[in-house]
Amino acid sequence: MQTIRVALAQMAPALGQLEANLSRHHELLEQARGEGADLVVFPELGLTGYLLQDLAGEVAMRLDDPRLAGLTAATEGLSAVVSFVEESADHRLFIAAALLEDGRLAHVHRKLFLPTYGLFDERRFFAAGDVLRAVPSRLGVGVGLAICEDFWHLSVPQILALDGAQILINVSSSPGRDLAATNEVGLGT
Structure with missing residues (x-):
């Protein structure tokens, strides 16, 4: 490999x-590109923040949202994993992670x-996904x-590996003590 x-x-x-989080994503994509990264991984709900509760519907995006398309276009020559609230065609809300590559979703x-x-009360605000695939x-x-809790269940990485995944990416956001902000500890999954 x-x-x-x-x-x-x-x-x-x-x-x-x-909008502010989208702007920050664009900045970090350019920084990572400049530093020679092949893949940039953002946190769970990095585009919206995590403890949204009733705000979830206000920040939800459909997959054809122009803002997501703009972020996707910024991945030319790069791969990125971004996370957001996805609104489905039937108006259900999902916590989603997208693999963006070479300007495409x-x-x-x-x-x-x-x-x-x-x-944590995610079921109150979000629907659960029902498909697990490697790509x-x-x-x-x-x-x-x-995404986060998915990896607490051994079947998830096993199924992904059996489906052809050679790299497993788990994005997560958990309440913390703001250790990353002090630059003493780097937190990442």
Whole structure:
């Protein structure tokens, strides 16, 4: 397997501020491109912020949203995994992660396992995905996407590997103590 340079876009998205977060994604894509990255991975709900609750419908995007198309176009010569609230054709909301490559949307994974414990109440606001697939990528390997809680279930990485994934990418956002902001600890998955 060839060497793949991965950039982790460790950012603290502004809650509900889609335009500001989109702008930051564009900046980080250009920075990663300039530093020779092949793949840029953004956090779970990096385009919207995580604890959205009732804001979810306001920041949801369909896959044909021009803002997502603009971000997709910015991946020419690059692969990126971005995460957002996806609104389906039947108006259900999903926590989604998309593989964007060479200016095209290559794959979308909808979070399968929605936590409902502690401060997590995702099932109240989101629908669960029902498809798990690996996809070929411009990186020359199969890629499997998962989102946070999905990886707590052993079947997910096993199924992705059996489906051809050679790289497993799990995007996650969890409440923390703002350690990343102090530059003492880099947090990434």
